[in-house]
C-alpha cells in the first residue's frame with residue numbers, strides 16, 4: 001500500500017533519538033513547563049528566525065489564543081480564506097468575533113482581490129493560511145494589513161519551514177500559529193502547537209493566556225486557560241526537528257517528480273507554485289476530473305489518497321448561519337475536484353512512478 005503517511009516507519013527510522021527523548025522526560029519528571037519545553041521553544045524560534053516561541057496545547061488553541069490576546073471588541077470581523085480546515089475559522093467564532101470568508105487564488109491561498117473586497121469598518125484581522133505548504137503573498141498582505149490597520153495572523157499548521165522570498169513563514173505577521181498534530185510535517189505524539197511572534201508584548205500576553213493568566217504560581221492577573229505544550233511532546237518535537245529539513249527536501253523532490261511526470265495528463269491540474277517561494281508540500285493537491293472514481297480506482301490499486309477539503313468552509317453546516325455558501329468562490333467550486341496524492345519522507349521515486357502510472361491508466 002502506498003500510504004499518505006507512515007508515522008510508525010518514521011519512528012523506526014529515528015528510534016534511538018526518540019526513545020532517549022521520552023526516557024529523559026520521564027526520568028526528570030519534566031512533564032509540564034519543564035526544561036524540555038523551554039528547549040524546544042528556543043530551538044523552534046531559532047529554526048524559524050523569530051524572537052519568541054510559546055508552546056501550547058494544539059494548533060487550534062494557538063490561533064484562538066492569538067486572537068484573544070488582541071482583545072477585539074465583540075462582533076469584530078476577521079477575514080478567513082474559504083478553503084481550509086475548520087480550525088482556522090473556529091478560532092474566530094470562539095473568540096466572539098465574526099468570520100468573514102474570502103476567496104482563494106489558484107494556489108489555494110488567500111486571494112488578495114477578494115480580501116480587499118471583504119474589508120469593512122469592523123474588520124480587525126486577517127488570517128493568512130499557508131495552505132498545503134504554499135506560502136501566501138506576504139508582501140501584499142503586510143501592505144494591506146498596514147493600510148487598513150489589521151492584525152496579520154499566520155496559520156502555519158501546514159507550512160513548517162516554508163519560505164516566502166527566503167524568509168520562513170510565521171515570521172511576517174503579528175503572531176503565527178503552528179500545529180504539531182502527528183500527521184503534520186513536524187508532528188508530535190499527540191496534540192501540540194505553538195505560537196510564534198517577534199512582538200514581546202504579544203508573546204507575554206499569549207503565554208499568560210495559555211497558562212491561566214498567571215504571573216507567578218498562584219498569582220493570576222486575569223482568567224486565562226490551560227493550553228500548554230507538555231514535556232513529552234516537546235522532547236519528541238526537539239528530536240524530530242533535526243530531521244525536518246531533510247524530510248522536507250524529500251517532499252520537494254517527490255513533488256518535482258510528480259510535476260515532471262504528470263505534466264501531460266490533460267485531465268488533471270497540477271499545483272501552481274510561485275517562483276519566489278519554498279513550498280513544503282504538506283499536501284500535493286491536484287484538481288482531477290472524475291475525482292471520486294479516480295480515488296476509488298487508486299485505492300483498489302493500493303494507493304491511498306485524501307481530499308482537502310471535501311466541503312469548503314462556507315458550505316459547511318456549521319456556517320449555514322453566515323449565508324456565504326452561495327458566493328461564487330473558487331473553493332466552493334473546486335471542492336469536488338481536489339485530490340491529495342501521497343507524498344512524504346516515507347516514499348521514494350518508485351512509489352511516485354507507480355501512482356503516475358495508475359493515473360495514466362485511469363484516464364487512458
Ligand SMILES: *Cc1c(COP(=O)(O)O)cnc(C)c1O
Pocket residue numbers: 058059060061084085087088129155157158178179180181191192193
Ligand atoms: C491542523 C490544522 C489546524 C489545527 O491544528 P490542531 O493542532 O489540529 O488543532 C489549523 N489550521 C490548519 C490549516 C490545519 O491544517
